[in-house]
Amino acid sequence: MRQMIQNCQLFANRALPMLFLVSAGLLVTACTDNLITRFPPPDVVLLQQAQQDDPTITMTDLDHGRKLYLTNCTACHSAEPIERYSLVDWQVILPDMSAESKFNARQERDVSAYVLSYRRMLAQQSTP
Numbered sequence: 001m002r003q004m005i006q007n008c009q010l011f012a013n014r015a016l017p018m019l020f021l022v023s024a025g026l027l028v029t030a031c032t033d034n035l036i037t038r039f040p041p042p043d044v045v046l047l048q049q050a051q052q053d054d055p056t057i058t059m060t061d062l063d064h065g066r067k068l069y070l071t072n073c074t075a076c077h078s079a080e081p082i083e084r085y086s087l088v089d090w091q092v093i094l095p096d097m098s099a100e101s102k103f104n105a106r107q108e109r110d111v112s113a114y115v116l117s118y119r120r121m122l123a124q125q126s127t128p
């Protein structure tokens with residue numbers, strides 16, 4: 001009995017914190033992987049797409065837009081998957097939600113450039 005209690009204490013002292021650390025680590029990895037897959041950082045293809053609408057958009061602007069999307073736009077709800085809404089929907093949602101976020105013109109421009117060019121890219125990929 002005494003041995004069993006000691007084993008239990010050993011488990012609680014050593015194994016539980018380890019288990020906790022391992023699962024916390026897995027959780028963090030899973031979440032960041034997911035964010036990067038679902039909301040990839042801008043690349044050259046996305047930049048070209050965005051510049052078709054507005055030639056003055058830069059990679060930094062798109063990166064700024066993505067950051068706003070993942071931080072400010074998640075103040076009231078989680079980050080909506082971009083493919084969930086059509087381009088036409090987004091063109092209505094973005095001004096509306098930029099107002100909700102109290103974005104200035106620059107912030108609205110950057111978040112819209114990121115979302116719209118990303119949505120357009122997805123639409124092109126899905127057409128054979």
Ligand code: HEC
Pocket residue numbers: 069072073074075076077080085093094097098100101111
């Ligand atoms: C102040 C809180 C708040 C912030 C900040 C906010 N939203 Fe929302 N969002 C809401 C609420 C409330 C709804 C649901 C009601 C509605 O559609 O207006 C919503 C709905 C949505 C929807 C679903 C729309 C639909 O037609 O079903 C999308 C997509 C969305 N938000 C994206 C965004 C984006 C992108 C941003 C950043 C630019 C943002 N939200 C910032 C409160 C917020």
